[in-house]
Amino acid sequence: MNVKINRNAAKALKKMLEAEDAQGKMFRVVVTNIHGDHAHYDLMLDTPTENDEVVKTDKDIDFILEKGDQYLDGVWIQYFQVPQEEWVITNPTMGGHHHHH
Structure with missing residues (x-):
């Protein structure tokens, strides 16, 4: 399985992992809803x-994915600060629909 993240997302996620309540935990990508050929995602x-x-990702952040979930394989996590702060989680292999987090 594969997860891709952009540089801004890696920075923001690493900062969150430094919080006291994050000690010993990792980010899990979950499917919150499925519409036909695409899904909506969330992080926890x-x-x-x-x-x-x-x-494992190339940005030194590990993610938890449920084994065998086709909607999670290939997920792309992005964080943008312009024009506004937002998380965008997509899976280009599953229709490319995105979820603003």
Whole structure:
């Protein structure tokens, strides 16, 4: 499975991981809703279970994904500050629909 994040997202996520309540946890990408060929996504702090896969990124942040969920494989997490602060989570392999977080 694969997760891609942009530089701004990596910076923001690393900062969140430094918080006291994040100690020992990783970010989990979850599917919150499915519409036909695309899904809506969210991020949460969690710990992996036996049903999960820990996926490493090129930005030194590991993510938890539920094994075998086709909507999670290839997810792209982006954080933008202009024109406004927003998180955009997409999966280009599943229709490219995005979710503003």
